[in-house]
Amino acid sequence: MSKTVRITIAGFGGQGVMMLGQVIAHAGARMNLNSLWYPSYGPETRGGTANCAVTVSTDAINSPVFARADVLFALNKPSFARFKEKVAPGGIILYNSSLISDADGGENVKAYGVPANDIATALGNIRVANMVMLGAYLALSSFFTEEVIEDVLRDFLGGKKEGMIAINAEAIKAGRRHIEEGKK
Template sequence: MTHSIIFSGFGGQGVMLMGQVLAQAGMLENKFVTWFPSYGPEMRGGTANCTVVVSDEPVASPVVETPTEVVAMNIPSLLKFEQKVKEKGYLFINSSVVDIKPKRADIKIFEIPANDIAEKLSNVKVANMVMLGSFVAATKCVDIDSLIEAMKYKLSSKNSEIIDLNIKAILEGARHVGG
């Protein structure tokens, strides 16, 4: 199975980290992965996105034109990428920030109040991990345990309180979609 994903949002929402953690989790499971960043104006508030491919087979290119899944952390991301999602693909929307409804009826849509869930955990900065937990629970592209291990690896220079908070965020996101 091949998952080709676009993570997109404002700079500062942690979309690059989401992609890196997912790619790392795929590597932990001996899958073939690519991670490819794309930046708009790189200052906080500008748009940023990355593509991640996680596959059981070798990946020919990190470029993704028609993703199987899109994660839209803000309105510009939804507007830019909704039409690109493959038919019967998945669209994850940060409903805490995005107040417009998607137009597609041929894809599965997940509205995740990532910022609201993160605020309940006491830090809105973990909204990206809430969304990533929801994404992995819904798509099953990697195991949640692998995702947590990958996050620990990527944030190993941070203190244990931040890592513990990110674990809670991943698990709350997974719980939100029934994972």
């Protein structure tokens, strides 16, 4: 059976947009699926805009570009405004409700607010807000398993950043809990 997920991840530079996309793409590859990560940068400084497209599929991926995403991770308000109309009917929008207060995803799209910055700050490191968002997605989708994601994180954060593995894993669990407990 054919299975594909197209994901747009967008936010300010420094929010971990690119790392989040790479983790998802590598998780797909780890699962022996076709996987593609396509970055797009605004001004290449911290605080500039950044977004990436990720496609993971059982089928061949013919293009890194897609018209409609199945999932949108909106880490800030400008990104939400820019990409919300590009989510396919039946799609999911995960938005960082720490920075986006009034988010309407439109008809035929489910929008979930995740206070990623607040949760990450409570965990002791604002830089894991991206992993909070990933955990929320894992609660809503069976496409990836938490175990595969954590394996990829160990690869990404080995060496000098090895001390970050535990807090990233905890951030994923906290994001998952937020959705599973029915918070919005």
